[in-house]
Amino acid sequence: MATIVASTVGELKLTDIVSLINPGQKPAFMKNNLRIISAVSRYIQGPGCLSQLGEATADLGKKPLVVTDEILKDLFGDQLEASFRAASLPYNLLTFPGEVTRPTIDALAAQGKTLGIDVVVGFGGGKALDTGKGVALALGTPFVSVPTIAATDAPASLAIAVYNDHHLLTEILLLPRNPELVLVDSAIIAKAPLRFLLAGIGDAISKKFEAEAVHKAGRETPNGTRSTRTGLAIANACYDLIRNHAVPAIAAVQAGQVANGEVNDDLESLLEATVLLSTMGFENAGLSISHAIAKGLPMVPRAARTLHGEHVAYGLLVQLILEERPREFILELLDFYRQIGLPTQLADFGMTDWTEDELDTLTANAMLSPSVKRFVVELDQDMLKAAIRQVETLG
Ligand SMILES: [Zn+2]
Incomplete structure (x- = not known):
């Protein structure tokens, strides 16, 4: 598996902003004996804390986009609406079909760009979070992670596992930094x-x-x-x-x-x-x-x-x-x-x-x-x- 690292973000298409690293080689800067520590900026956890999502997101942007799937939209749409309404923060919501693919990320990012999105919220399991991360990477916005299950390291990691239509892992993209906020409603989990x-x-x-x-x-x-x-x-x-x-x-x-x-x-x-x-x-x-x-x-x-x-x-x-x-x-x-x-x-x-x-x-x-x-x-x-x-x- 090739490790792919995003070098720049912004106006470029996702496919243009990656460079390949041979995973078998030690990265050159390892020789410098640096210590690099990465972590999320803010972590909120507790039963019922989904109600604070709108307020916490308002600190990061004025035009949030929630990325989730159809089932979770039906299950949690009202709670999301209530949380953003309480913060007087209008938001957009887009669903993805279930797999983290380049075409899905590119399509959602194109819609996000049209909408003027300035912060992306991933809501769901690892696939929803990674799709949201991909959109945030392509748009160059902060990313908010709201896991509805606690099955993997997807919520707090800067890595994005991308698959093809046959559900085979094709590449790992990296956000330039970890999610700005991880919000874990333990009652949902x-x-x-x-x-x-x-x-x-x-x-x-x-x-x-x-x-x-x-x-x-x-x-x-x-x-x-x-x-x-x-x-x-x-x-x-x-x-x-x-x-x-x-x-x-x-x-x-x-x-x-x-x-x-x-x-x-x-x-x-x-x-x-x-x-x-x-x-x-x-x-x-x-x-x-x-x-x-x-x-x-x-x-x-x-x-x-x-x-x-x-x-x-x-x-x-x-x-x-x-x-x-x-x-x-x-x-x-x-x-x-x-x-x-x-x-x-x-x-x-x-x-x-x-x-x-x-x-x-x-x-x-x-x-x-x-x-x-x-x-x-x-x-x-x-x-x-x-x-x-x-x-x-x-x-
Ligand atoms: Zn693992």
Whole structure:
């Protein structure tokens, strides 16, 4: 996969404002021993905080554009309208068909330009947020992120995953900076299917171990520098919050407590970890084997419909084997996975009685990920296969 970085923004078409970087090479400025730390400017989280979206957006622009999908427009249109009306801020709303593609981003950006949009609000899951980010990038406006699920790092990250019409990842675009505002209404997140919250835990729980692996290997973060102390500390805090709060937070969500508007400290702490700290951890300390495996797993047709965070959770088990962590340590983590409902075996991805061909596909694609190189020893496909076989015997 090629990493594509936007160099300038403004009047240019999206296709004109990108330049290719070979993901296998260390960016030139890494040699300068800089420390670059990226983070969102403002983060608001709590049950019912969608009502503050209009007021918070008014600080950033006078002509907001909300990008969402048809289903969420029907579900939340009234709440969005009320929030912007309370701030006396007229807004436009455009829907996208469901996939983050160049043509979709270009079409929405063209409409946004005609409307004179000066701030873009992404509202929904990762695809809606990334489409909104693409429009903000093309228009050169600030971006506001309002996730309705907490399944990935999309809300707080500056990265935009772009796909083709066949739903294959084609490129990663980068905003020039992280979202100006991330607004997380925890009551909305709590009403979404629990599987998304679990996937968000899977995508976040690996960050401490990936950060440590990148640090040990002296490799680069997405900012192109060595891992920062800030990134390592945040990735650690992310892990601690998940281990201390995930179990009671899930129980509270299942009991419907948060959806009733009650503030639940366990869920709020968990969301801080999975929505904010997870992203700050990887952007400032880097990604390693867990995410390389997560690139390979969905390429196996039987696993294609499972979620990124589920792939990362499994990838972490593979990484811990490759790190030769004590068996008791890995078994304890497996217990935690089972307790909350994260996958522990390939069978959990629909790959019961997986074949050698499937293992080949998984590991060959994992080897293509730049993250596989951010490890203290150089790995080959056979080492990944052996580690996966070991994970499969643990269960
Ligand atoms: Zn991820």
